[in-house]
Amino acid sequence: MKLARLLVLLSAIALFLGGIAHTFGYTKISTILAGSTLSPKIADALRCVWLVFTAEAVLLAPALVWISRRPGTRSLLLYLALIPVVDAVLMYHFVGFFIGFYIVSASALLLLAGAWQLPRNQGV
Numbered sequence: 001m002k003l004a005r006l007l008v009l010l011s012a013i014a015l016f017l018g019g020i021a022h023t024f025g026y027t028k029i030s031t032i033l034a035g036s037t038l039s040p041k042i043a044d045a046l047r048c049v050w051l052v053f054t055a056e057a058v059l060l061a062p063a064l065v066w067i068s069r070r071p072g073t074r075s076l077l078l079y080l081a082l083i084p085v086v087d088a089v090l091m092y093h094f095v096g097f098f099i100g101f102y103i104v105s106a107s108a109l110l111l112l113a114g115a116w117q118l119p120r121n122q123g124v
Contacts, residue, residue, distance in 0.1 A: 019057025
């Protein structure tokens with residue numbers, strides 16, 4: 001049980017720090033988008049997606065730790081692990097290997113490993 005919670009905590013730390021790092025990239029990406037030939041609607045959509053991903057990581061991280069401390073949450077954590085798993089798959093598909101992919105992938109794997117080690121739910 002302690003190992004499971006440690007793995008979830010490490011996952012959350014990676015996700016949270018990745019989200020914070022992603023925040024610092026917003027100014028750079030916003031400047032790039034402002035100087036691009038993309039339509040303003042597309043540039044604004046990309047800014048929105050950038051901020052949504054950041055918020056997702058920063059808000060999900062503490063929730064994972066909190067949920068992992070509650071009894072009977074193995075299934076919920078495994079389900080929530082789909083978020084960084086899908087993020088990593090989409091990152092790889094559209095961008096390829098880069099630091100963000102590695103951070104989100106590590107977080108997903110740690111979360112899956114930690115959640116998997118939690119006790120299975122007992123029948124009600």
